[in-house]
Amino acid sequence: MTPCFPELRILISNDDGIHSGGIALLEELARQITDDVWVVAPDVEQSAASHALTLRKPLRFKSHGNQRYSVDGTPTDSVLMGVKHLLRDRKPDLILSGINHGMNLGEDVIYSGTVAAAMEGAILGIPSIAFSLRMRESDEAYFWDTPRAYLVDVVRKLWQGVLSPDCATKPESLLYNVNFPSVPASEVAGIKACCQGHRVSGTALVDAEDPHGRPLHWIGQYISHDCAIDGSDLNAIADRFVTVSPLQFDLTQYRALEQLEGLF
Template sequence: MRLLLTNDDGIHAEGLVALENIAKVLSDDLWICAPEYEQSGASRALTLSDPVRVRKLDARRFATSGTPTDCVMLAISELMEGAKPDLVLSGVNRGANLAEDVTLSGTVAGAIEGMAMGIPSIALSQTGWPTGNDDIFAPSERFAPGIIRKLVETGWPKDVIINVNFPARPVDEITEVEVTRQTFRDINVRHAEKRTDLRNREYYWMGFRQERSSPAAGTDLKAIYDGKISVTPLHIDLTHLETVHRLKSVLGGVPPKA
């Protein structure tokens, strides 16, 4: 396979090294295009008002001043010589991309852009911090190649990406993969912390509280809480069909008068 690797943590991120190690198990035809600097939380942002600079690091490795979406679009349409990639891998993100956070994730967005350009795409994220003597990305590097191989053999619809999250557990304690659905937390974990700089001016630092929700069985959050690898098929169609059918009965046809 010809593989395109990207991320949102930047060209120098440890997770990109882990992704290269994963990809080398699968192929020797690897191309890399990642942001010059961290773009966490960039979601599907496309750079429209500024030029995007590309820095060529070697024959198949590029860094851009843009977002993960910019990187994938440029790599496929401009930078990769010869054939398009057979698969886009985005990650390995340092931190999970679960529940409603997938709509904020630059890692997931990189995979979505690959899908939008007709390439099967997988997002990979690693939960938590090092456990014992394990490197933080040890679970990803150990289990991702086999999961990716099985996914490619099986295939999935063209309008779907695969979102894979690895738990923060020692490798020998991870014994199960679960195919899950995306959920929504029953608590709000995002917050802004108010701080003061050295000139006594106020500013805010955005972040996430480390609080657990109470997810249902079969969801991405519950699988990670239980120490399982979560594999979630996602698609970009956000239409709520039940509400579409309900609203058609009151808004269909002639527009209502004021």
């Protein structure tokens, strides 16, 4: 198959680690876009690492052959190592992160190492897309055929529509968050542009005790996927859509800023 954008250089990272099944599939699909694909990812799983940087120890990378490297650090470290060291001769045109084993919707984007890797790319001025696949809750299975069927099309449309240097207008966002529903590809309702949702309930804290009777506590998953926001990623994924959400790293609340200007 001839790559659809052979001129592109793509950097791939994730938070599940260099040996995850999701990153292997993402690399396979990226090669339908271009042959110039590089992988730089954490050497071990870094789920929920958010945008952590390693500042108190040096970083080392290990080659896994064929433009594939692991870094003994976080997803953000991996993207920095890729852009500013391994690819310093020519930075990537596009960064893809994932495919995460589990969804990154609503508040997940705050904690997600998958989204953080893409966000670091956007901070560096590089168009970046994070990909996640929702787990089937009944048996913790994943429908990998769904991203296989839809991911390249999502990248193609984003690149041609908003991310390419040839686009007529400057994109409002360099960062996009994509989630695939937990259904077979044949049951996907379509692709939908969504806002980031907000869950009705927050993270669970599970109280337990160890075999010696001493108390311990587990930080659990979100106990609710319900969202009252129309057009949100949480609602769309429940309706079997592939969700595409533009994100930003400017956290300023501008309406509140206007109120503060009147106070001070």
